[in-house]
Amino acid sequence: MKQIALDIGLAAGPTLANFCAGPNEAALRHLMLWAGSPTRSPVPTYLWGAGGSGKTHLLKAVAEALRGQGATAGWLDASVHEPPPFNENWAVVLMDDTHLYTAVQQHAAFNWFVNAQTLQRGVLAAGAVPPAFLKLREDLRTRLGWGHVFQLHVLSEPERRAVLRQAADARGVFLSDEVMDYMLTRFSRDLGSLMQLLEQLDGYALRTQRAITIPLIKSMLENE
Numbered sequence: 001m002k003q004i005a006l007d008i009g010l011a012a013g014p015t016l017a018n019f020c021a022g023p024n025e026a027a028l029r030h031l032m033l034w035a036g037s038p039t040r041s042p043v044p045t046y047l048w049g050a051g052g053s054g055k056t057h058l059l060k061a062v063a064e065a066l067r068g069q070g071a072t073a074g075w076l077d078a079s080v081h082e083p084p085p086f087n088e089n090w091a092v093v094l095m096d097d098t099h100l101y102t103a104v105q106q107h108a109a110f111n112w113f114v115n116a117q118t119l120q121r122g123v124l125a126a127g128a129v130p131p132a133f134l135k136l137r138e139d140l141r142t143r144l145g146w147g148h149v150f151q152l153h154v155l156s157e158p159e160r161r162a163v164l165r166q167a168a169d170a171r172g173v174f175l176s177d178e179v180m181d182y183m184l185t186r187f188s189r190d191l192g193s194l195m196q197l198l199e200q201l202d203g204y205a206l207r208t209q210r211a212i213t214i215p216l217i218k219s220m221l222e223n224e
Helices: 022-036 055-068 103-118 138-145 157-171 177-186 191-208 214-223
Strands: 045-048 072-076 090-095 122-127 148-151
Touching: 022 045, 022 055, 022 122, 022 148, 022 157, 045 055, 055 072, 055 090, 055 122, 072 103, 090 103, 103 122, 103 138, 157 177, 157 191, 177 191, 177 214, 191 214
Parallel strands: 045 122, 045 148, 072 090, 090 122
Antiparallel strands: none
16 A cells, blocks of 8 residues: 655654664764753764654754753754855854755855864764765865764664554553554555554544544544
């Protein structure tokens, strides 16, 4: 059966607390210490891994953690076609999708990196491949790779099932094996999307006074 892409109601924004680390515990612990320190290290950190491994979640979670401290961050990803100049008020610079950067974005990223280092500000970047394989201008590529580098791994299916079960139990929601199978085979399998689906299902089940079943999932897709 054709897999359905999940694009229905979104849950609360990404945080470090709601990141399901699995095999990526070392990267999460590093970022929790780094983002939570008032004297965070200016040594850059680079995350790489396949789609759905949690790169964007972690970058947005760091931005959220900084907002909670009253700090701001510069954000650059492949959708920012006209990047702003570096802002000295930024506590850190966050750069996502580095493997997709155009020449204009690479120029901005290099400028941001140099200014951040000059002012002893942090840099957190992410891409689909290790720094050595980034097809970027050499001065930017080498800078992205000289600090902490973590590979992020996509959770295995048993790990995704365990996380979903734990999240459902925390909500007081029962997910049968049949419903779990349906969620994992009919929808986007990355964990962030599955957690959003669970929240949407929980809300719809409460509104309709029904248990979470496959017919309820189909009804939600038709009516939401």
